[in-house]
Amino acid sequence: MVLTNRLFIQVLFLLSILVIVAEVWGATSRRQESINKPLKKRIRSSETRTTNKETSTSSKTESNEYEFCRNYNRIKKNVQDSALSEDFIVGKRSALTELLDVRDRPYGNYNKKGFSFTFDSYDKVEYGRAVEACLYRKLQLLAKDKIDDSYFYTRPLEFEPREYLWTSAAPCSKSDPLNKTTNSCSSVTWCPNNVETRLDYTLNLGKFTPPYCLIYRNSTNQLELLDCSIKAFFTCESACSRAVISSQNNCQKDESLFEVIGRKAYLKKEHEIRGTWEKTQFGFFYYLGEKFVNWRENWMTCCSLGLKPIALTDSLLDHFNRSNIPVQGVAFWSALTRAGCPLHFENFLHNASESLNNVTIFGIRQGGSCVAVSIKETGDKEVKSATAVKTNVCASKLLLGCQGTEQTFDIRDYSSNCDLPVCTGLPDCVMKDEIFLKQPFRVLLAPWRFGNLHSCCDNSILELHEEYGTWDEAYKRCCSLGMDLLSVHNPAKQDCLGNPYKNSNPNEKGYLPFRTKAWTAGRDIDSCRGQLRWCTGYLNDYLKKDLKWKQGHDPRFANNSCVYINLGDPDFPSLALADCSEKKQIICEAPMGVGFKSQMHYHPCRRNYKVKESEAEKIWNTGDFSRTSYAAKNMIQCLAEHIGLVYNSTEINQHVYIKMLSRMLHPLDVELMKKVNEHQMFKVQENKVTLPSSFEANYGKRKIKIFEGDMLEDGADEFSLAHFDFVTEMMNKLYECREIKKSNEDTFMFDFLVCLLQSKAVDRFWRFYDFNFEQSSVIPADHDLNSPCMTFDYFLKNDTISCIPPNDLLLLTESGPFITLKPINLKMFNTSSFTACLERNGSLPYAETKEVFEMIYNYIRSVAPKLTIIWDQGFFDKLNGKFMWCRSDIDPLQPGATIPIPVTVNATTKQDFVMLVSLPGAKPNLHAVPATDELMYQTNVFCRFQDFVVNKCLTNV
Structure with missing residues (x-):
């Protein structure tokens, strides 16, 4: 006032x-x-x-x-x-x-x-x-x-x-x-x-x-x-009027860095920089490179490429205010600097008068004269991206950022570099959406339909029914199922494939149920003959030297070859080379269970190296490496190789590291940011100051600090700045830690993490990681496949909706069941017909008797006469020759989980996975039909509830 x-x-x-x-x-x-x-x-x-x-x-x-x-x-x-x-x-x-x-x-x-x-x-x-x-x-x-x-x-x-x-x-x-x-x-x-x-x-x-x-x-x-x-x-x-910087005459393109192939200019291989070109609506181009440089190296590299460092202006921020931001979440250099000039900034090498009016430059009083920017998706539809612009020490190693009026060179398929374990020339990987449940998680429906499914060696292995193909055909077929070709990433896996029951019965020699020659994910590529790689959607590494090969097959002499495995070898499942155009059996694999692949690999790596679960959990939950066994160090190495962070035992995959950094910290909670700005971050309950649960869930109990800003504003985007500080620290740590001693290949990753965790920016390595950006595994685990019913366990239940209001339920008879008064809107709740009722601790309708079936049918018809009624999961019992209900409201392994359907089923198909529906009409009817997107995601459903569920909801108002 x-x-x-x-x-x-x-x-x-x-x-x-x-x-x-x-x-x-x-x-x-x-x-x-x-x-x-x-x-x-x-x-x-x-x-x-x-x-x-x-x-x-x-x-x-x-x-x-x-x-x-x-x-x-x-x-x-x-x-x-x-x-x-x-x-x-x-x-x-x-x-x-x-x-x-x-x-x-x-x-x-x-x-x-x-x-x-x-x-x-x-x-x-x-x-x-x-x-x-x-x-x-x-x-x-x-x-x-x-x-x-x-x-x-x-x-x-x-x-x-x-x-x-x-x-x-x-x-x-x-x-x-x-x-x-x-x-x-x-x-x-x-x-x-x-x-x-x-x-x-x-x-x-x-x-x-x-x-x-x-x-x-x-x-x-x-x-x-x-x-x-x-x-x-x-x-x-301020007394100065411009930053102290080099002359613009020093910015010259270095033609010796380029070579012309087919009228296109490319960087020579020894100078290649992995990156992305971005064309803007303002008539110029950005090149965002995956090269770590200091501020001076940034502008010198840009100049040598015929470009300039990125001018930090409102136009730049407007361009990146969208989803799918390249190199999102990490920090790259801009042209802006205040070198030698405390309060005046200048875009070095740019004469443009456009300024940065809508964003404050933070960290001015914290040291550093060069400005970097980090742009991260918010996960909010209205606020597409959040930007942190901050001064940084000019000697820091951040990512290359360049700008020019034209695209000065084309990007060669960078991964053809033989020093990187990345496959090139692969066919497109297209998943067949119609065979998956897509909401709320992607799950392959009834995978046993496609072949002989077996769980061993910490994976679900699927031998497709009499399917043979070339390597490319096998790769595409496994991709369509959300799986990868079989891979043998270490001798322990190869040994397990030869005797998968060794751990359960050491005295008995066991074999997989399929004894055939099948393609693996291993192959070399045209430009890198003899360097065999695993080509999967996740693991990116070379084949290890100590794998067992069929006599006469030497991987060093691979010549545009693909690797197959002979599972019928009486001694051990040996690896061998073949022309990629040959046709062989198709065997696919995936981690067991539905979830994020990097989490799935944690358990097998722990079991393979016999690490106690208590020790592994201590490492995972606390990041405490102070007293770690040699077995646990091997487990860490194993996990890092599976997620592609380390290859050749001691090489850090910089591309994967950058992607992981972009996933650190959860997407910005915009509502939470508003509470910060409104000073509503803390709330008092019973004389105790508490944090909102969403903050604790996303960010732990870290102390909240509202940045004062840069001599202008008292409030700031705390989360953008916290992320900026985190990624810049971790990017600089990579540059330091990747040069650590590489004496022990089995424990290199442990030593790397110990170095990394010395950073003040990170006190818990995995706790900051957002798995929602990860690739996921789509094959249900063993306990989901022990019943002919396709079950939806905890990974498909939405705990945020624990009860449906009892006033919205109808008791059909004095003894039950309860049924919803009106159908659940699938689109409104972004769910599926299978899970809409499970999310509310109920099930899709089913009936023990013909009378109950007709009662439910007649009630639904009175409310929704034109609705296709979706009933609970069913299957055709081939032994008894009749259809059975799959009751989804109890454990599928309990007695009574499957009961006979008391009415006639009009079956257009008797395949393993069908949906049971009633079509509109006054007369009750029941049909078994294939699952379609319309039935799974667009047709609203009624739900059935047991008495104890309703009583529990009534007692937990």
């Missing part, structure tokens, strides 16, 4: 008596700081009507001798000679502190103008006091020849428009001295920095006597001479 009336003066006077600030009484009444109003008119470009020819005078001595700057220099010298250290003001202060300053400094506030910050007065003072006020703030009076409307915004509760603004200019200059005949000139000298500016109008000194003071007039957009004793507003700025 702005206090400008007499009451405030009286209160201020009383306060000065009661407290200890006697000097306040002598201070002029000043208005309290208030929040700036939004802009009422569009900022127009400078209309100073000046012709700018800036030339610095040769020495400071000459400037001091220039007669018209004598007044400014005298005031400056007097301050320097007489001021004490406590006289100076540094940085932003609170409004009250600013208002009650006993030193009686002119009152004002810091504001952002383009890439710089200024102090703008709210008090009108004479020229001398304006110069002193700026010097006491370790700034200088305005010395800018381009002045726009932003300097003249009317402050809150001002009674007159802001027409005049004191400047540090003095009339005339050395190149345009005073014309003594006319007593005029057409230039000025800016006294603080000795810069001359030629004007397209004339200053007449005849009406004034020294000292000469120049004021800028808003209505005329001109500098005018004015009596120095007149009171006016003023603006202070």
Whole structure:
């Protein structure tokens, strides 16, 4: 609240008596700081009507001798000679502190103008006091020849428009001295920095006597001479006007880096930089590279590519305010720097006048002169992305960011680099949506339909029914099922495939139920002959050297070859090479269970190396590596190889590391951010301060800190900044830790993580990881396949909807069952017909008797006569020759989980997976039909509930 009336003066006077600030009484009444109003008119470009020819005078001595700057220099010298250290003001202060300053400094506030910050007065003072006020703030009076409307915004509760603004200019200059005949000139000298500016109008000194003071007039957009004793507003700025950076002449394209192939320019292989081209609507291109560089290396690399570093402007932020942002969530360099200039930023190598008006640059007072940016998807439909723009130490290693008016080179298939374990030239991987349940998780429906399904060696292995094909055909077929070709990533897996029951019965030799020659995921590629890779949707590594090969097959001599496995070998399942065009059996595999693959690999790696579950959980949950067994170190190595983070035992896959960093921290909780900004982060319950559950779930119990901002704003996007700090620290740690000693291949990843976890930015490695971005496993685990019913266990239940209101249920008879009064809207709840009722602790309708079936049917028809009724899961019992209900409201292994269907089923198919439906009509009917998207996701459903579920809901209001 702005206090400008007499009451405030009286209160201020009383306060000065009661407290200890006697000097306040002598201070002029000043208005309290208030929040700036939004802009009422569009900022127009400078209309100073000046012709700018800036030339610095040769020495400071000459400037001091220039007669018209004598007044400014005298005031400056007097301050320097007489001021004490406590006289100076540094940085932003609170409004009250600013208002009650006993030193009686002119009152004002810091504001952002383009890439710089200024102090703008709210008090009108004479020229001398304006110069002193700026010097006491370790700034200088305005010395800018381009002045726009932003300097003249009317402050809150001002009674007159802001027409005049004191400047540090003095009339005339050395190149345009005073014309003594006319007593005029057409230039000025800016006294603080000795810069001359030629004007397209004339200053007449005849009406004034020294000292000469120049004021800028808003209505005329001109500098005018004015009596120095007149009171006016003023603006202070930093003493420097631009960052100290290299000459633009140093930015030259290096043609030796390129080679022309088929009329296209490519980077030579030894200079290739993995990255992504981004074409903008503004007529230029961005190149976001996966190369770690410091700020200087960034602009030098960009220049050598015929580009420039990325100009940090509103256009850049507008372009990335969308979903599917490339290299999202990580930090890359911009051209912006303030090197040697505390409060002024400049886009190095760019002359564009566009500024960064809508985003604050954070971290200005935390060190670092170079600016980086991180843009992350928010997960919110209205707020597409969140941006963190922050100063950073220029020597930090962040990602390459370049910009140009054209795409200067084409991207070769970078993964053809033989030093990387990435397969190229693979056929497209297309999953057949119609065979999956897609909501709320993707699950392969009844996988046993497609072949001989077997669970062993920590995987679900599927031998397709008499299906043979080339390697490419086998790859595509497994992809269509959400699976990969069989892979043998280590000798332990190969040994297990030869005797999958060894652990359960060591004295008995066991075999897989299929004894055939089948393709594996292993192959080499045209440009890298003899270097065999596992080509899967997740694991990316070379074949290990200690695998067992069929006699006469040497992997070193692979020549565009594919790897198959002979599961019928009587000694062991050996690997062998074959031409990829040969046709062999197709065997697919996937982790057992529905969930994220990286989590699925945790358990087999633990079991393979016989790590106690308590030790593994300690590592996983706490990140404590202080007392870790050798077996646990092997487990960590195993996990890192499975997720593709490490290859060749001791090489970090930088591409995977960057992708993992982008997944650190959950998508920004926009509602939570709003609570932060509204100071509603904490709530008090029973005299205890607690955090919202969503914050604890997403971010743990880390201490919340609301950033003050950069001399401008008291609130900031805490989560964007926390993410920025995290990823920049982790990116720099990669550069340091990947060079650690590689003496032990079995424990390299453990040593790497120990180094990584020394970072202050991360105290729990996996706790910050968002698995929602991960690839998922779609094959149900063993316990989901022990019944002919396709069951939906905890991984498909939505715990956020635990009960349906009992008032929305109908009790059909005195003994039950309960049924919903109206159908559940699948689209509204983004669910499926299978899970809509499970999410509410119920089931799809089923009937024990014909009478109950007809009762349920007739009720639904009375409410929804045109609805296709979807009943609970069923299957055709081939032994008894009849259809059975699959009751989804109890465990499928319990007695009574399957009961006979008491009415006739009109079966258009007797396949393993069908849906039981009743078509519209007055007469009850039941059909067994194939599952379709319309039935699974578009047809609303009624739900049935048992008595105990309803009673539980009633007791838990």
